[in-house]
Amino acid sequence: MARTATASDRTPRDTIVRVATELFGRNSYPGTSMRDIASEVGILAGSLYAHIDGKENLLLEIIEHGIEEFVEEVTVAFEGAGSASERLRAMILAHVRIVAKQPRRTQIVFHQWRYLGAENQRRVRKRRAAYEALFTRLLEEGVADGSFAADIDVRVTVLSILGSLNWTPEWLSSDGPIPVEELSDRLSDALMKGVLGR
Amino acid sequence: MARTATASDRTPRDTIVRVATELFGRNSYPGTSMRDIASEVGILAGSLYAHIDGKENLLLEIIEHGIEEFVEEVTVAFEGAGSASERLRAMILAHVRIVAKQPRRTQIVFHQWRYLGAENQRRVRKRRAAYEALFTRLLEEGVADGSFAADIDVRVTVLSILGSLNWTPEWLSSDGPIPVEELSDRLSDALMKGVLGR
DNA sequence: CCTACCGATCGGTAGG
DNA sequence: CCTACCGATCGGTAGG
DSSP: OOOOOOOOOHHHHHHHHHHHHHHHHHHHTTOOOHHHHHHTTOOOOGGGTTTTTTTHHHHHHHHHHHHHHHHHHHHHHTTSSSSSHHHHHHHHHHHHHHHOOOHHHHHHHHOOGSOOHHHHHHHHHHHHHHHHHHHHHHHHHHHHHHSOOOOOHHHHHHHHHHHHHHHHHHHGGOOOOHHHHHHHHHHHHHHTTTOOOO | OOOOTTTTOSSSSHHHHHHHHHHHHHHHHHOHHHHHHHHHHOOGGGGGGOOOSOOHHHHHHHHHHHHHHHHHHHHHHHHHOOOOHHHHHHHHHHHHHHHOOOHHHHHHHHHHHHHHHHHHHHEEEEHHHHHHHHHHHHHHHHHTTTSSOOOOOHHHHHHHHHHHHHHOOOOOOOGOOOOHHHHHHHHHHHHHTTTTTT
């Protein structure tokens, strides 16, 4: 089962984090043992602790780095030029790009923060709220400038959009090699026009 | 920690299933031990096996019963009278009603089938596909009769709708006592009209 | 990074 | 439904 480090692994620690991401994403955090990770890395379980602090900190690091990538990339799209519609499309594209690049990590980021302790959950929740706020602000701006319908329920719409986006890792990877841009366009159409069309 | 059986528990087995649903939903399947369940029921771990076969079968039963409720209720809405739009609204309402009634179980049904063995996963996947097919057929009918826009991507739209619906347990329970009908209406608006409005 | 091990906990069972 | 227990596995550590 043991694999060699890949090109992106600059240190043994990188290898451990990459393998843990794969296994947590595939079998969940409690469904993955430190021995599973070690055997995939090609070392013994005890040896992991020369590189990392413990299992929960490994999960925390994966989630926090993951969430920062979403916040950073989507913030760029949020702050970009164009109409509210164009910026929302860009935000959806940025999100889908990250999902397509790292479906396992996305799974962990949006579904497995529950396994963190109370204090770490609090930290993650704050960052997730900041991510959600990007979409809330975009919708509010779009309503204010007339790009979006005045009678939309911003909160429910944001949660609907995030629900759709957070569900994509469930089917994106098993859907074969659909071009990300095309898929993102269709998802944007579904979320922006609904079933009734524009 | 032990509680007495509630009114709906006709047998000790019912109590076990109800408690397991609560705990699997709150702490996940691998995050819940048979001892956790037993102590909440008020018996010892070994005694559980006088009533049930094993841990995985407990999970399977919860998921299968849960998914059947979704299929049954949403099928009624699918087969109801009215336009495609009205029927889709009724399907969304049926779904949201079940989520509101049993958020923990919904969590398990849509997120924790991964913890089943290969053969049980296959069975569950088939039923989930049948559920998804209800929405696919409804959208196809709506496109055919002109209720919905001709250029929607049915597959992506279905997955977007299911994503939004499957995400609701994440926020529905923590959102206080919003009337289910109202919330379902707003969600229907978001999914059917998008942000652009009708 | 290995050897060797810790105490705790896991799902489950035999016999009553 | 309890007593008493099984072998396996868990996250993690000491010492090298």
